[in-house]
Amino acid sequence: MVKIDDYKNDVPVQWCPGCPNFGILNALKTALTALEKMPHECCLVSGIGQAAKLPHYLKCNFFNGLHGRAIPAATGIHVANPRLTTIVVTGEGDCYGEGGNHFLHALRRNPDITVVVHNNEFYALTKGQASPTTRIGEKRSLQIHGVEIAPLNMPAVAIVHDCTFVARGFAGDVDHLKTLLVEAIGHPGLSFVEVIQPCITWGTHPVSWYRERIYTLGKDYDPADRKAALEKTMETGQKIATGILFRAAPRKLFAARFRQEITDRPFAEIKPVSPQTVTHF
């Protein structure tokens, strides 16, 4: 039996007290516990930012790499050791800004990893600049006249590009977020969970502003309906849907052919080719 305390560590957290990031951390720990994953069976991968510090605050394997580059690193990790449950935790600046190109290509590759994006509509760590999801007109530390360029809608992009699991959660609703993470981690292929994570330090809107607008998709919503899913992602502003936005039958996994034809073992366990192979080639 895995207990939530198995994930507990003593690293002092650098987030602001009361930051909704704590909610995401709790949801992730409970989800992994519910999935009966041991800490050494998981590898968390992140870039740089407030969100990307998360792997330090629970006990597990982790790779806290460069700003924007969590997805390529996670892809390499997962290919080399498919037995690991590989989870990317990243901010929207990390994942959609600096690393946007990698996100697009991860959609094409469909590696069996989970990508959790803390979306706070800010570059929080660098002190409050606009991020790729900041709404037009909102002021930021650098965008003093208000943001003038349009925000990115990555859940829509993911749905269009055949990501077979796309969900949106709210850091203020830990239980719901936990169920989304359990589903996402269990789903074969790339699963993508964007989490609304209000920043209480730089934020223009208090958490209550989000709470008023957020609702949970009900039983009447069919996540297999791609058109409906796209419509949900277009509801911006006054209503924000959370839940599984889109789920399709798993499609071919990245590296599946190699695993079938060459090896499905962790690469570290395989002996190098023999000198004879080279001599006779």
Added chain:
Amino acid sequence: MEDLNVVIAGAAGEGVQTVGEVLVETILGHGYAVFAWQEFESRIRGGQNSYTIRISEKPANAPVMGADILLALNDGAADKYGPLIQKDGILIAEKKIRDRMIPIAFSDIAEKELGNRIYINTMAIGALAAAIGMNPEILYKVLSQKFAKKGEPVVATNRIAAEKGYLLAREGCQGICPWSLPERDTRYRLLSGTTAIAMAAALAGCRFMAAYPMSPSTGIITFLAENEKEFGVFTEQAEDEISAVNMAIGASFAGARAMTATSGGGFALMVEAVSLAGMIETPLVIILGQRPGPATGLPTRTAQGDLLFAVHAGHGEFPKLVMAPADATDILRQIVRAFNLADRYQIPAIVLTDQFLMDALYSIEEIHPDQYVPEFHLADPAIIDDYHRYHVTETGISPRLYPGQSRHLVTADSDEHDFRGHITEDLAKTVPVMVEKRLAKHRELKTAIRPPEEVDVERAERILVGWGASRSALLEALELLEKNGNRTGMIHFTEMWPLPEYRFPEGKSYWSVENNATGQLARLLRSEYGIVFSGEIHRYDGLPLTGSYIQEKLQW
């Protein structure tokens, strides 16, 4: 036999490479060694390219500018490469434009008598076989093997085409072709720089390669993808070089030997990750195939212009290894060594090659892959109680495990971190210790680095100093100079950083010889050893250094 140099020239798409490859096979079938190198324009059709084949009894793996026989597949090629023809050399081309040549109406005959222009190439090979003085039967055998898959009629027509070329050239040869290749029993093996890198990587236990296409390095990942069954290396074309290198680092963190390959521009994009590998102490091998820059430069040409870039690549201070193999055999040794050292010291290793080395074909008597033994340095989780990824040791080397290997948790952090791999801002205690720990590995690594190769350093007063793939040209220069009574020595580096403990002998006159415009090795050696150069020879026109180029520059 005197060495014989054959140049095949034509536009991209005209079959220069095909003619070259068949000819090389046929020469090997006669028991001779070849050294083949190419220079070409960055385009898929048109332009003018050349494929140079040096034929010798013993391997003479060095480039020569000059043609005993030039085959020009179009008029422009005859114009452009005509000046390469030596005093007693000949030209084979469509139209009679000089004395000492064999004009053959390839296009006309191919179209009218053989029914298709595609037979021009085979006729031309036949003509070369006659001019060189080869046994045509060996050529026919090579051709029938080459076309076997296409069926009997194709084999038969190619034979007719080769015979036609052979007979016409034999007639035209009267009095101007003194060459012949009597058959020998020796059999040489051919190895290109690219193939050597790919095979050596597999031999070293590499399991993962991600790369973004860029000349001259694309051939490595292509070879490994084509031969996935034999070598078992996972390959992926990344969306950019940043992704490629970060994927490789991820795979390596997860326990796989991993690599990437690129050229200067792509390497520029990778540099942040070189620093990452240094910081998180994850082994990584990067092949940096040099071509002339700046920026896109000359995409298909050669240079040694990125030495200082490689040595200084990456922000911050951390240990790294930079190597520059001399030739295909040296690649086998150095690539396996690069993987071993990267693993032992948990550092990034950059292997500098160049277009010339990657695309050249070297003749080798035998390869001995069993001499290049992969060494693995992962720790044994069973003997560790309490595991800390960045445990501080005297050598700076911490036991490395991979995630999922055992119950021990494995971490990596690009932030400055403590011994457990967690972000730290403990400036008083932890930070200096971690900085020193990483740099201790640089000192350890330095003791593993081999001194440069010395040739005739004691006897000669003038010493040429070079590095990497120009070794064969330097050696040839020594021979040419010796013939003219100018004894000259050589000091040649293949392990570039850290530089080895080494003393340059005193009282010599040192000349650096480099395929770049600013003398980067000279600069590096001056700052490390304080030596003074009497002169520097630079070549920066996109072509490789040759023995005679160096010799001419030295004649004062």
